[in-house]
Amino acid sequence: MDILKVENLCKTYGKGEAKVDALKNVSFSLKKGEFAAVVGESGSGKSTLLNCIGALDNPTSGIILVDGQNLFSMKEEERTIFRRRNIGFIFQSFQLVPELNVEQNIIFPLLLDYRKPDPAAVKEILELLGLTERRRHLPSQLSGGQQQRVAIGRALITKPKLILADEPTGNLDSKNSQDVIDLLTKASRQYQQTILMITHNKNLTTSVDRVFRVSDGILTDLGGAVNEALS
Numbered sequence: 001m002d003i004l005k006v007e008n009l010c011k012t013y014g015k016g017e018a019k020v021d022a023l024k025n026v027s028f029s030l031k032k033g034e035f036a037a038v039v040g041e042s043g044s045g046k047s048t049l050l051n052c053i054g055a056l057d058n059p060t061s062g063i064i065l066v067d068g069q070n071l072f073s074m075k076e077e078e079r080t081i082f083r084r085r086n087i088g089f090i091f092q093s094f095q096l097v098p099e100l101n102v103e104q105n106i107i108f109p110l111l112l113d114y115r116k117p118d119p120a121a122v123k124e125i126l127e128l129l130g131l132t133e134r135r136r137h138l139p140s141q142l143s144g145g146q147q148q149r150v151a152i153g154r155a156l157i158t159k160p161k162l163i164l165a166d167e168p169t170g171n172l173d174s175k176n177s178q179d180v181i182d183l184l185t186k187a188s189r190q191y192q193q194t195i196l197m198i199t200h201n202k203n204l205t206t207s208v209d210r211v212f213r214v215s216d217g218i219l220t221d222l223g224g225a226v227n228e229a230l231s
Helices: 046-053 076-086 102-112 119-129 144-156 174-191 226-230
Strands: 002-013 020-031 035-039 061-066 087-091 162-166 194-198 210-215 218-223
Touching: 002 046, 002 194, 020 046, 020 061, 020 194, 020 210, 020 218, 035 046, 035 174, 046 061, 046 162, 046 194, 076 087, 087 144, 102 119, 102 144, 119 144, 119 174, 144 162, 144 174, 162 174, 174 194
Parallel strands: 035 194, 035 210, 087 162, 162 194
Antiparallel strands: 002 020, 002 061, 210 218
């Protein structure tokens, strides 16, 4: 089934001569377990797309369905709760809580939702991320690559319908970047996790299922033939 369905999504900023069409009738869908990447130049509209899908920004028009639920037909409080329970975010700048250790940062979204963490699930994610030995470390005691792994764990722990990754390797070197992509791929396969990732690095799209390109607010589905489509 479609976990994400976007129909005729438009986002416009400003009016008159200052009007900018950031997204122009964007339509696509992702099925359960698909790992898709969105590529595009800076200012092409890809971050706007992610922010609208994550309900961090309101579209001008169009429909966004996550697991069949229309995000923008909900009241704001209802949408906030739905987003917290069904959409995981991985940011370029990690966004970890500095006073919390690795394990506490991972389970933080559950605590925000007044849910009790499952020790077995936490243990499994720590093992998947290779962070078992560092579960008591603070973010300041971790490398950039390790901090991003914690951010991935935090996105996975709620078992969201959809994970949105905004330039998750933007602050990492090439080896750590590939490690992060490998982890996301593994999460997609192992947990049937649906992932939509923004990246400007076309070299990181070789292991994803589908690639989309955004240019001047228009989205094109390049399919799975990544290397040919981007050459």
